[in-house]
Amino acid sequence: MNKLLPIISFTFANKVKTKSFVVTTVIFAILLSIGIHVPYLIQLFSGNEGTGTQIGLVYGNQPEIAESIEAFVDQQPGAKITFVRYEQANEQALVNDLENGTIQGYLEFGEAVGLQFPKVIYTSKKDSLDWTLQSALQPALENAKMQYVTKGSALTEEQIAAISAPVVIEELKTDQAGAGAAGPGSSTKTAIINYVIVYALIILFFMTNMMTGNMIAAEVTSEKSSRIMEILITSVSPLAQMFGKILGMFLIGLLQIIIFIAVVAANLALPYNQASLAEFELDLSQMDLSILIIGLIFYILGYFLYATLYAAVGSIVSRTEDLGQAVMPITMLSLAAFYVAMFSLSSPNSLLLKVCSYIPFVSPVTILLRYGAGDAALLEVGLSLLILIAAIVFFSWLAAKIYRTGVLLYGKRPTLKELRKAMKAYKI
């Protein structure tokens, strides 16, 4: 066991120094920073335009509708649209303004047929209505329609307002009913931040698993192809070697995560990003700590389960070129776990998830999802944990056997049968 420490520190120290590690970490840090700045940048760019998008509004035959639209848009805080009035549908003037860029496009209305709201036509140089503009115009048009249709009816202003108000679904869960009663609305808010944690942990699990897993496999293969393995296995037991490597790589992964978290935190701490964070209504103080703890436990255990497999596969392959193909099944497995979790985010209590949370390779993410967003009891979490630990013990044992055999086999990648034969021959 006292040999484990040199292996861990050697693996760690040498990986940290490699160019590939430094480069990927820096690139990811830059991407993260850019990602966090996106909302702010959007604000910055749209703010520069000052008055926002200029749109022509043809009063023509429907002056009332046009007026109510303009009034509605003006009332909206931070409206990004300003209207330019055109009394009549003067084709020539509109086309001219479109050409020289005074307006981006123009709205005009068709004839009203009975009580029907007249057809709305948007003309622009571009062939389709862009998404942000549509989302800004839609409520204005809805509002105008409401007023147009209800005009002259017996409905009061309040009734109209009540009709147009959107329906709010407040989510409450029975096991959280107590909390819900104490402070209405608080349960849904906790869920949001917890969803974010679950989501973040799943992505983290997937990413670090892939990256460090591949690093472990590549490391083992390169030791084998550089033949230093022959010296290593005469110095340390393969089990110590394998776990030293896995732990060393785990520390690498951890370091990377810490760097990323620090980058995110530093970016979020910038004053101008605070505002955009507040918009998401994320309150870290409402975070459920038990989710984080359970998530981290499963994250670490899940990592070990996959890492042993990656090490075993790495030991079978003699050349780095063959590694990608050999690693494929494990990659598929972790992809499956990732997608099961991702597609079930909205339905955390489905039967699929219940089954998956007891299958070792997918359980780390699925049980977390069930606990964080669904209704899994601690007992179920414990059971899943036990199965996972049992699986780790079994696969470590198997991987150590494969590792022991694999590192002595050179040449082409052995089939399962050849591997078993070699194990027998080596008496492992």
Place this chain on the structure above:
Amino acid sequence: MVKPLVLEQVTKQFGDKTAVNGISLQVEEGEIYGLLGGNGAGKTTTMRMVLGLIYPDDGRILYHGQGYSSELQQKMGYLPEERGLYPKIKVSDQIIYLARLKGMSAQEADKSLRYWLERFEVPDYYNKKIEELSKGNQQKMGFIAAVVHKPKILILDEAFSGLDPVNVELLKATVKELRDEGTSILFSTHRMEHVEELCSNITILQRSNTVLQGNIQDIKKRYPREEVLLHTTGEVTGLEAIPGVERIDRRERGYSIRISEVSAAQHILRRAMEDSVVEHFEIKEPTLNQIFIKEVGESHE
């Protein structure tokens, strides 16, 4: 006194193929034991079994009278035939790491490494990466990696292959030095002249079987002396008439004569003394190379 390394009837099979068939040998303290054989004769498998990498199917291996245990890893050094080190890592980093894996402390390892670099007159390699070194120098580093932790039992698989003559001499001297310090060395090679110079006892393997074993001098005595080297100032005539002479080759300064029986040598000398002045006369003992080819070549048929 218990011998550091004893192999008793060790057998290893891979599937239907027998890789090593009942090999027995003993290595004394401070002895270099030669393990010879052609390609695929079972040398590497034997060495791997000694190292505890694979277990023998039959027979046993004793280290100082004990069976294999993981503590032995610290006492053994191994220079594999296809040696390698981490190409992108500094010499000091990886050799100290390997020494620590063998149970040395970092300071001891550093001291030992510096001693060896000094010994090979390349102290400036301490901070170099392996990939920056020439192939021969990489091999020297590999050798250092095998001996840095002062092993009691050293296993050298083709230690001198790919080295220039200067470095071969340097390494040979080092191996002898280790032997004189009491290290037991199991040494495999194709190069007979190295064996003749370094080893006192040898085993020749051929297709997983032991074909020849024992002290080199004893082995040589078993083989008839068949060649006479004769240097004279003038010409010697009538040599071919001597009974037992098979062939005469004219050389720059004399003759190389193949004989079928040793007694013919005396007649040759007498004849030469009658005709001319003898400068040099030698009944050559068979080289190990000749013995090897004779043994291994014959059983090839």
